[in-house]
Amino acid sequence: MAESSIIEWTDATWNPWRGCDRVSPGCAHCYMFRDQRRYGKDPSVVVRASDATFYAPVRSARWQEPRKVFTCSWSDWFHEDADEWRDDAWDVIRQTPQHTYQVLTKRPERMLDHLPADWGDGYPNVWLGVTIENRRFVGRADVLRAVPAAVRFISAEPLLGPLVYDDGWFDEGGVETRRWADDYAGPELDLRQIDWLIVGGESGPRHRPIDPEWARDLLTHVECVSNDRTAGRTAFLFKQWGGPRPTSGGRLLDGRTWDEMPATGVSA
Numbered sequence: 001m002a003e004s005s006i007i008e009w010t011d012a013t014w015n016p017w018r019g020c021d022r023v024s025p026g027c028a029h030c031y032m033f034r035d036q037r038r039y040g041k042d043p044s045v046v047v048r049a050s051d052a053t054f055y056a057p058v059r060s061a062r063w064q065e066p067r068k069v070f071t072c073s074w075s076d077w078f079h080e081d082a083d084e085w086r087d088d089a090w091d092v093i094r095q096t097p098q099h100t101y102q103v104l105t106k107r108p109e110r111m112l113d114h115l116p117a118d119w120g121d122g123y124p125n126v127w128l129g130v131t132i133e134n135r136r137f138v139g140r141a142d143v144l145r146a147v148p149a150a151v152r153f154i155s156a157e158p159l160l161g162p163l164v165y166d167d168g169w170f171d172e173g174g175v176e177t178r179r180w181a182d183d184y185a186g187p188e189l190d191l192r193q194i195d196w197l198i199v200g201g202e203s204g205p206r207h208r209p210i211d212p213e214w215a216r217d218l219l220t221h222v223e224c225v226s227n228d229r230t231a232g233r234t235a236f237l238f239k240q241w242g243g244p245r246p247t248s249g250g251r252l253l254d255g256r257t258w259d260e261m262p263a264t265g266v267s268a
C-alpha cells in the first residue's frame with residue numbers, strides 16, 4: 001500500500017495482489033510490468049500481497065484518516081487469478097467505511113459474478129469503474145451501467161482514439177442520424193448513469209500521442225448529455241496530455257484545469 005499517490009484522482013493505492021496480463025490496447029505500455037521487473041518480480045504471475053499490505057487499511061495506524069484509495073494499481077481487481085482472495089479483500093473494504101475505494105477494471109464482464117453477497121445497491125464506499133481507451137471498447141460502459149454501484153466511472157486513459165462521433169448528421173432513408181464518418185460501424189460512448197469521466201493521454205518513453213480533438217469532443221459530449229441518474233452532468237477530470245513524462249504536456253484543456261469529482265460528499 002502506498003502512503004500517497006501522485007495520481008491526480010486518488011490519495012493512495014492499495015494492492016492486495018499484484019501481477020496481470022494484457023487484455024486490450026491500453027495495456028500495451030502498462031507501467032506495472034516495468035515496476036515489477038525493477039523489484040525483481042515476475043509481472044505475469046498474479047500473487048497475493050503480504051498480510052501487512054493486504055490488511056493495511058484495517059490494521060495500519062497510518063490508515064485511519066479517510067482517503068480515496070485506488071485499488072489494484074499493479075493488477076486488476078477482477079483478474080481471474082485473484083478469485084480466491086477477493087472475498088478477503090471485500091472484507092477489508094467493508095471494515096473500513098472511512099475510505100473510498102476506487103475499483104477500476106478492464107475486465108468488466110467479470111464484475112457482476114464477483115461482487116460480495118451483501119453488495120445490494122453497491123457498497124457506499126466503493127466506486128466502480130472501467131477503462132475505455134478507444135471506440136472498440138465503449139461497450140464496457142454498458143456492462144458497467146448494468147452493475148449497481150454508488151458511483152460509476154470511466155477512465156479514458158490512455159486515450160488512444162475518439163470515443164464519440166466525429167462528424168455531424170447523416171441522412172439514412174430519410175431519418176437524420178449521427179454516426180462515425182469512416183466505415184467503422186460501432187456505437188459511440190454512452191454516458192448515461194456514468195458519474196465521472198477521467199480523460200488523459202499516455203505518458204512514458206513509448207507514449208502514443210493523443211489528438212486534442214478526442215479530449216475536446218469528450219468534454220463537449222459530457223456537457224451535452226443529460227445524466228438521468230444524478231440530474232446533473234457527468235463530472236469531468238482531465239488528467240494530463242501525456243508525453244515522455246506525466247507532466248510533459250501539462251493539464252490544461254482549453255485554458256483551464258478540469259478537476260471535477262463525482263457528487264458523493266467525498267472531498268476532492
Ligand code: SF4
Nearest residue numbers: 020021022027030075
Ligand atoms: S489490466 Fe491494468 S494492470 Fe493489467 S495489464 Fe492491463 S493496464 Fe496493466
